[in-house]
Amino acid sequence: MATRGTIAIKRLDGSCSLIYTHYDSYPENNGKILKTFYNTPELVKELISHGDLSVLGTYINPVGEHSFDLPEENCCIYYSRDRGEYNVYPKHYKTSISFFKDRIQEEYDYLYVEEENRWYLLGQTSELYTFMSELDKTEVLRKKIVSIAK
Numbered sequence: 001m002a003t004r005g006t007i008a009i010k011r012l013d014g015s016c017s018l019i020y021t022h023y024d025s026y027p028e029n030n031g032k033i034l035k036t037f038y039n040t041p042e043l044v045k046e047l048i049s050h051g052d053l054s055v056l057g058t059y060i061n062p063v064g065e066h067s068f069d070l071p072e073e074n075c076c077i078y079y080s081r082d083r084g085e086y087n088v089y090p091k092h093y094k095t096s097i098s099f100f101k102d103r104i105q106e107e108y109d110y111l112y113v114e115e116e117n118r119w120y121l122l123g124q125t126s127e128l129y130t131f132m133s134e135l136d137k138t139e140v141l142r143k144k145i146v147s148i149a150k
Contacts, residue, residue, distance in 0.1 A: 005030055005108040007056070008099070009044050012114050016099035017045075017090045021053040025108040027121060030056050034110055034119050044112045051080045052088040 005025025008018035024030055037058045038044050046060055054068070057076040066072040068083035079088040093099035103109075109122040 003029075003108065004106040005110065006104060006106050007034065007044075007048060007053075007110050007112075008103070009041070009048055009112045010096055010099070010114060011041075014094075014096050016093040016096055016103075016111075017048050018093070018099070018103055019048050019050075019052050019090050020088075020104065020106070021056050023055050025056075025106065027108065030108065031110065031119070031121065033058055034112075038112075039117075039119075041112070041114045041117070044114075047076070048090050050076070050078045051090055053078055054082075 002022050003025045005021045006018050007021055007030075008016055010016050021030060033056050038047050043060075050060065053076055055071070055077040057071075058074045060076050062072040062075045064072055066075055066082065068077060068079075071077045071082070079085040091104075093102065105122075111120045111122050112118070113120060
């Protein structure tokens with residue numbers, strides 16, 4: 001069974017891009033991978049540039065044999081690159097207002113804010129929740145709600 005999610009970035013100019021991810025989007029998996037392995041704007045942009053994911057891995061580009069059906073261990077599995085699907089590319093929004101208004105919402109939605117170099121977990125009403133600094137704790141979210149609307 002899938003635990004669906006999205007991964008997005010809010011760039012310095014206010015534009016946003018978003019991709020869908022199908023499996024294991026809960027904070028203890030995808031959240032931890034994002035915070036640990038995709039912690040710079042360059043890595044987040046590269047991750048998102050390939051489009052929708054079946055599985056988020058700890059690295060983007062395979063170093064050996066890799067396909068959708070026989071993936072390289074811990075490598076991202078993309079619908080476009082690895083299965084040849086179309087219409088699975090990133091969704092782009094010119095402003096953060098249009099992003100929050102029109103974005104798709106799944107069970108777990110992550111947003112990287114380039115201005116802050118920080119990951120957030122989005123609430124269903126567009127609140128941003130910061131991750132705890134130690135993801136191995138059972139509590140995943142701080143109670144502090146941070147507004148991104150400027």
